[in-house]
Amino acid sequence: MSKAAVRDAEVIATRLDEIQDRVRQMIANGTLQPGERVNEQALAAKLGVGRNSAREALRALERSGLVRIIPNRGAEVRKVSLEAALDLYDIRAGIARTAGRLAATRLEAEEEGRLLELLEQMEAALNNRDGGTYHQFNNAFHDHLMAITKNPRLIELNNTIEAELSLYLRKGVYTMAQMQLSHAEHSALVEALRNGKVAEAADCFESHILTGKQRMLDTVTRSAPHP
Structure with a gap:
């Protein structure tokens, strides 16, 4: 050619x-x-x-x-049902566990600096009670975490799952308390990554996704119409 x-x-x-x-x-x-x-x-x-x-x-x-x-x-x-969304969360949690393990062994200084910067930006958004900005930085934080794994196939799988989940997650609006809990989980994960604690980073990232699953369920329950 x-x-x-x-x-x-x-x-x-x-x-x-x-x-x-x-x-x-x-x-x-x-x-x-x-x-x-x-x-x-x-x-x-x-x-x-x-x-x-x-x-x-x-x-x-x-x-x-x-x-x-x-x-x-x-x-x-596509439409994504609640049941399908729950299944997707379980798959995403497994991906996160692998991602946490890989990121803890592959984190570079520049990448660490970016993680800390994103944490600060999310913190500022929460202090300003700006949920929209928080979610933008939250998405950037997760994208950066996946990039740190340096595993293109894992990143591709995660992107596919997140794309499908986005069809369902737009239905709910998270409370400020939920976002604050999520941010605390981010901080614990970053601390494990910075200290090279491989098992702890894997546990933290998987747990973060599974608690996100519960937050989604809580949001759906809260917004469901009462009989």
Whole structure:
């Protein structure tokens, strides 16, 4: 293959990634709702891309669990039930245990500094009672933790699980008390990582995800309509 052909292929791949990210963001912010049909032509027009590009992006998002493509009907945003969300949390907890173990053995000084910076930013958001900003830094914190593992396949698996969970987690709003407990768990995890305590880091990260599962259940219970 010529260098020009390679460059063209790279440009196309990058463009498709950008389109996927834009559709993923539309799902995350509720522009596209779980269960909603996605018209390829309308989506392509909205994004200013070709219909084939929109179709390929939807196919890629199907592989990541965000979209379901039904033969002869087209694509729709997936719905995730409570039961499925609980199963996903259990899988995510197993991934977190492995991630904690790997991160404790592979943490570098620059990465440690970034973890501490994110902790401070989350702390400031909590002090300002700014839940939206806290969640942004929380997501960045988890992404950074996974990056520290330096295990691309583990990161890919985790991203897939988190993408599916995001379809359910948008239904609830966590309380300030819940976010404060989550932050305390972050701090304990970072302390274990900084001290190279491999087993403790694995336990802390797994426990953090499982207590997150319980926080999600508490949120669903709290927001459920009363008879």
